[in-house]
Amino acid sequence: MSWTDIGSLDEIPVRGARRVKTRAGCIALFRTDEDEVFATSATCAHRGGPLDEGIVHGRKVTCPLHNWVYSLESGEAQGADEGSIATYPVRIDAGRVLLDLSSLEAHAAA
Amino acid sequence: MKRKLVVIGSGMASGRALEHLLEADPDGWDVTLFNAEPRGNYNRIMLSPVLSGEKSYAEIVTHDDDWYATRGITCRFGEKVVSIDRQAKTVTGENGTVEYDKLMFATGSSPFIIPCPGHDLPGVIAYRDLDDTNAMIEASGKPGGRAVVIGGGLLGLEAAAGLRLRGMEVTVLHLAGHLMERQLDPAAGYLLQKDLESRGITVLTQASTKEITGKDGAEMVRLEDGTELPADLVVMAVGIRPQVQLAKDTGLAVGKGIHVDDQMITSDEDILAVGECIEHQGAIFGLVAPLYDQAKVAAATLLDEEAAFKQRQLSTKLKVTGVDLFSAGDFAEGEGREDIVYRDPARGIYKRLVIEEERLIGAVMYGDTADGNWFFGLIKDGTDISEMRETLIFGPAYQGGGTQADPLAAVAALPDDAEICGCNGVCKGQIVKAIEGGATSLGDVKAQTKASASCGTCTGLVEQVLAATLGDDFKMPEAQPICGCTDLSHEDVRRLIKARELKSQPAVWQELGWTTPNGCHTCRPAVNFYLLADWPLEYKDDPQSRFVNERNHANIQKDGTYSVMPRMWGGMTDANELRAIADAADKYGATVKVTGGQRIDLLGVKKEDLPLIWGDLNAAGMVSGHAYTKGLRTVKTCVGKDWCRFGTQDSTGLGIKLEKRLWGSWTPHKVKLGVSGCPRNCAEATCKDVGIVCVDSGYQIGVGGAAGMDVKEVERLVDVRTEEEAIEWVVAFVQLYREHAKYLDRPYKWLAKVGLDWVQEVLADATERAALMERFDLSQSVYQKDPWAERATPETRRQYEPMADLTLEAAE
Ligand code: SRM
Ligand SMILES: Cc1cc2nc3c(=O)[nH]c(=O)nc-3n(C[C@H](O)[C@H](O)[C@H](O)COP(=O)(O)OP(=O)(O)OC[C@H]3O[C@@H](n4cnc5c(N)ncnc54)[C@H](O)[C@@H]3O)c2cc1C
Ligand code: SF4
Ligand code: FES
Numbered sequence: 017m018s019w020t021d022i023g024s025l026d027e028i029p030v031r032g033a034r035r036v037k038t039r040a041g042c043i044a045l046f047r048t049d050e051d052e053v054f055a056t057s058a059t060c061a062h063r064g065g066p067l068d069e070g071i072v073h074g075r076k077v078t079c080p081l082h083n084w085v086y087s088l089e090s091g092e093a094q095g096a097d098e099g100s101i102a103t104y105p106v107r108i109d110a111g112r113v114l115l116d117l118s119s120l121e122a123h124a125a126a
Numbered sequence: 127m128k129r130k131l132v133v134i135g136s137g138m139a140s141g142r143a144l145e146h147l148l149e150a151d152p153d154g155w156d157v158t159l160f161n162a163e164p165r166g167n168y169n170r171i172m173l174s175p176v177l178s179g180e181k182s183y184a185e186i187v188t189h190d191d192d193w194y195a196t197r198g199i200t201c202r203f204g205e206k207v208v209s210i211d212r213q214a215k216t217v218t219g220e221n222g223t224v225e226y227d228k229l230m231f232a233t234g235s236s237p238f239i240i241p242c243p244g245h246d247l248p249g250v251i252a253y254r255d256l257d258d259t260n261a262m263i264e265a266s267g268k269p270g271g272r273a274v275v276i277g278g279g280l281l282g283l284e285a286a287a288g289l290r291l292r293g294m295e296v297t298v299l300h301l302a303g304h305l306m307e308r309q310l311d312p313a314a315g316y317l318l319q320k321d322l323e324s325r326g327i328t329v330l331t332q333a334s335t336k337e338i339t340g341k342d343g344a345e346m347v348r349l350e351d352g353t354e355l356p357a358d359l360v361v362m363a364v365g366i367r368p369q370v371q372l373a374k375d376t377g378l379a380v381g382k383g384i385h386v387d388d389q390m391i392t393s394d395e396d397i398l399a400v401g402e403c404i405e406h407q408g409a410i411f412g413l414v415a416p417l418y419d420q421a422k423v424a425a426a427t428l429l430d431e432e433a434a435f436k437q438r439q440l441s442t443k444l445k446v447t448g449v450d451l452f453s454a455g456d457f458a459e460g461e462g463r464e465d466i467v468y469r470d471p472a473r474g475i476y477k478r479l480v481i482e483e484e485r486l487i488g489a490v491m492y493g494d495t496a497d498g499n500w501f502f503g504l505i506k507d508g509t510d511i512s513e514m515r516e517t518l519i520f521g522p523a524y525q526g527g528g529t530q531a532d533p534l535a536a537v538a539a540l541p542d543d544a545e546i547c548g549c550n551g552v553c554k555g556q557i558v559k560a561i562e563g564g565a566t567s568l569g570d571v572k573a574q575t576k577a578s579a580s581c582g583t584c585t586g587l588v589e590q591v592l593a594a595t596l597g598d599d600f601k602m603p604e605a606q607p608i609c610g611c612t613d614l615s616h617e618d619v620r621r622l623i624k625a626r627e628l629k630s631q632p633a634v635w636q637e638l639g640w641t642t643p644n645g646c647h648t649c650r651p652a653v654n655f656y657l658l659a660d661w662p663l664e665y666k667d668d669p670q671s672r673f674v675n676e677r678n679h680a681n682i683q684k685d686g687t688y689s690v691m692p693r694m695w696g697g698m699t700d701a702n703e704l705r706a707i708a709d710a711a712d713k714y715g716a717t718v719k720v721t722g723g724q725r726i727d728l729l730g731v732k733k734e735d736l737p738l739i740w741g742d743l744n745a746a747g748m749v750s751g752h753a754y755t756k757g758l759r760t761v762k763t764c765v766g767k768d769w770c771r772f773g774t775q776d777s778t779g780l781g782i783k784l785e786k787r788l789w790g791s792w793t794p795h796k797v798k799l800g801v802s803g804c805p806r807n808c809a810e811a812t813c814k815d816v817g818i819v820c821v822d823s824g825y826q827i828g829v830g831g832a833a834g835m836d837v838k839e840v841e842r843l844v845d846v847r848t849e850e851e852a853i854e855w856v857v858a859f860v861q862l863y864r865e866h867a868k869y870l871d872r873p874y875k876w877l878a879k880v881g882l883d884w885v886q887e888v889l890a891d892a893t894e895r896a897a898l899m900e901r902f903d904l905s906q907s908v909y910q911k912d913p914w915a916e917r918a919t920p921e922t923r924r925q926y927e928p929m930a931d932l933t934l935e936a937a938e
Contacts, residue, residue, distance in 0.1 A: 022930045030303060031644065031670040034929035045929060049312060049644050050458040066686045069674040071647040075461060078647035080674035080682060085647070089461035110382075117932070 044068035054088035061099030136161035139401025140232030146425035164204030177288030231399035244338030266292035282363035316632035452498035457488035497521035547577035609648035652869035675754035692748035696781035697724030706746030723760035740914035766803035773803035775820035790910035
């Protein structure tokens with residue numbers, strides 16, 4: 017694990033998301049109503065919609081372009097839609113958001 | 127020979143440790159006890175009952191002079207320890223030095239004080255010890271005194287409730303969106319807030335303190351948003367920090383707290399630490415239960431016995447008489463976790479259990495917490511609950527098969543004087559009476575009471591009253607629920623929000639029995655609109671409940687870029703504006719297109735450039751064209767009598783006036799206007815949501831046109847003589863639409879439901895028109911703000927940029 021400090025939790029709106037650019041593509045950091053943080057690929061498996069611009073409800077996000085709904089935890093599309101997005105380890109420590117980059121590099125290599 | 131034990135801090139943790147130690151070994155220790163407070167140990171958690179007047183200080187003392195004397199403890203109360211010499215093994219207090227064989231830190235924590243201007247004024251206090259409590263009691267002695275409590279957690283709310291009981295005017299300021307956010311979910315937080323408000327306490331959430339002002343003492347608290355709250359007393363209860371300074375100075379290993387191992391030993395083997403001042407495996411502590419465990423372990427360690435401290439699950443209660451809440455474990459929702467939610471809106475009860483792998487892992491309850499300890503036991507023991515899953519939420523006493531929460535409960539719970547039919551002023555009681563008198567169908571009720579006989583939006587509610595009153599004798603027609611989160615239709619939700627004065631999202635989720643914690647992408651935008659349309663002053667628009675375009679104030683394109691469209695009032699522009707648009711197009715690499723709505727679209731702008739291009743266009747005097755909103759879009763005009771040989775009135779001027787009046791307002795769906803100067807109708811006014819055709823004798827106002835998926839011609843609302851009247855009717859019509867239509871119904875769809883007749887009837891009444899205009903203007907006082915100007919600031923610019931760019935770092 018290599019935890020990288022991305023920024024303060026306050027920078028992500030509650031029930032909202034922010035984008036992080038990486039060499040392996042853009043990652044969306046989501047913050048739920050209960051102040052949990054999830055990290056997934058920011059790109060919708062349908063037609064590449066920006067998931068960090070979706071509506072966050074419960075532990076799910078709805079893509080802004082055509083309403084695919086993803087579980088933030090497993091990255092699986094919900095309901096009738098089929099597809100999935102990558103998820104990444106992330107944690108909060110003393111109000112800071114930490115992302116594990118080792119898994120990212122693994123993704124980039126794969 | 128007795129061993130010398132020196133204890134720093136006489137609080138709840140060390141008090142318990144001394145009890146264990148001296149009970150097991152009464153003659154083995156020569157104890158010196160320092161305490162900065164000028165008194166011995168008392169039950170700190172009972173300060174709240176002392177504050178509220180339910181207990182006296184004498185009643186909460188746990189160790190009196192006699193207790194210390196019998197055990198031969200040297201008490202040095204009111205004396206702070208200032209330094210420690212670990213080589214010489216001595217402790218120095220303000221009045222002298224003592225030697226130790228073993229030393230115990232029990233310094234507790236200190237309240238965190240927000241370092242805002244004015245935090246050090248007299249009258250600004252924390253809530254930690256007896257002196258603070260006495261200061262509050264004294265301040266409340268002044269008649270009409272006003273207190274502001276900063277912090278809506280456990281301590282702050284206990285302080286607020288106590289001060290209120292003592293007669294002060296109390297306002298609680300809380301930074302988060304709901305009270306006690308660390309222990310409660312938003313639904314329970316909402317109920318708690320409602321409860322406190324019913325006791326006369328004002329609660330402001332998302333309130334950030336800017337400064338405290340006053341001459342000789344606190345007089346006023348000012349918030350970041352400019353709100354000013356007069357205050358004679360300010361209580362800061364925003365959190366605690368382990369008291370570690372002395373330990374740090376002494377050279378012990380310290381993180382957030384003083385590091386200890388499982389035996390409560392610090393980095394120095396002769397020094398122990400217990401209580402809120404410690405850090406154990408990364409955790410710090412703020413409740414007494416774990417401190418008592420630590421005290422036991424520390425005593426055992428001193429006695430050379432084996433013992434190890436283990437962290438365990440904690441539960442929370444709030445000590446405010448009459449407020450019943452309970453929370454324990456982990457209650458965040460998630461994949462593989464299942465929620466069981468039970469809401470009884472009538473009795474203000476909310477229970478939520480979180481289950482993972484057939485085990486209960488968290489519970490939040492409000493209003494009825496009788497089963498709290500039973501649930502807590504299940505959580506701690508990790509009991510397999512698969513057998514009792516169905517009936518689990520009903521508690522240990524219930525073993526006879528679950529009853530479902532009644533979807534009609536919301537309506538059944540309405541009081542008799544709740545207004546059901548707003549048009550005809552019919553209350554629930556009248557409808558129930560009609561039903562008891564023999565009415566069995568919607569038609570009967572309509573005929574006898576006139577309920578739902580006008581605009582019809584209350585039809586669903588009337589049917590529910592029928593169902594609730596008649597039970598199985600009434601067959602409910604199928605109403606379309608908004609989405610899977612509720613059984614209620616849009617119309618029901620709109621009516622209930624008004625009738626029951628629901629003013630926040632959690633209020634809607636709780637009172638209307640939503641089955642999900644915070645809705646979904648279908649219901650949240652609708653409920654957000656209903657709330658802001660009905661309560662423009664009380665409700666704050668929630669950007670996170672809006673689709674991307676409305677949240678980012680630009681239209682998202684298929685490639686993730688955005689389009690930017692400034693307003694061109696009534697389709698008019700000038701060379702300056704065009705130059706600024708051309709410059710912006712160059713600078714941000716935008717494609718330029720003339721739209722079907724008489725203005726210019728700049729396509730392909732990057733998200734991070736949005737605040738910049740807005741700033742440039744603002745500088746040339748242009749504002750957002752709201753091409754992305756459910757709100758006023760374009761007002762298409764023709765050149766009118768200024769230029770055209772057929773023009774009868776100033777159609778361009780009227781269009782601009784209407785656009786200036788209506789822009790910025792949120793509506794159920796988009797609203798487009800057209801104003802043509804004569805019946806040749808070059809502005810296509812007859813296929814707009816509101817279209818005006820100017821004629822010699824005045825203005826023909828049509829409504830309900832469209833030319834999108836459906837093509838509709840307007841129907842004539844009214845003919846008026848003057849421009850003022852035309853504006854008045856249009857504004858009143860738009861407000862009526864805002865107040866009644868279902869989210870995502872264009873006016874023509876709404877008119878098909880309520881009938882043009884009803885709209886004409888309402889608007890024909892001049893007082894009604896005036897009232898509608900007044901409500902519209904009130905809403906505009908909040909919402910008619912250029913979103914570009916508000917966001918073209920450096921702070922907002924950061925929000926439009928990625929939170930971090932790791933592409934560079936990763937390359938290293
Ligand atoms: C830019 C523009 C097309 C153009 O290049 O001219 C346009 C572009 C879009 N229209 Fe439109 N409409 C545009 C004029 C129209 C018109 C013509 C008019 O207003 O005179 C109509 C038919 C008239 C009407 O609304 O009755 C029109 C009927 C629609 C509809 C169907 C609405 C309906 O009730 O049936 C939608 C879909 C919707 O709103 O749900 C839509 C939706 C859209 C959206 C917002 C689709 C979307 O959700 O992303 C398009 C955004 C493109 C973009 O990225 O900017 N657009 N759209 C026009 C902008 C006008 C302006 O200055 O604001
Ligand atoms: C109003 C209120 C209500 C609460 N309600 C609850 C509740 O309902 N449930 C619950 O579980 N917990 C509650 N708590 C928390 C609970 O009281 C604390 O967890 C507990 O008191 C901490 O015990 P402690 O011994 O670690 O520290 P303390 O009880 O704070 O004792 C530390 C002592 O050390 C002294 N000291 C510090 N530095 C020095 C020094 N250098 N020299 C000499 N002395 C020093 C301090 O003066 C203090 O007297 C409440 C707290 C407050 C203030
Ligand atoms: S008609 Fe409107 S919504 Fe359809 S592609 Fe053209 S701009 Fe987009
Ligand atoms: S691109 Fe996400 S749903 Fe189509």
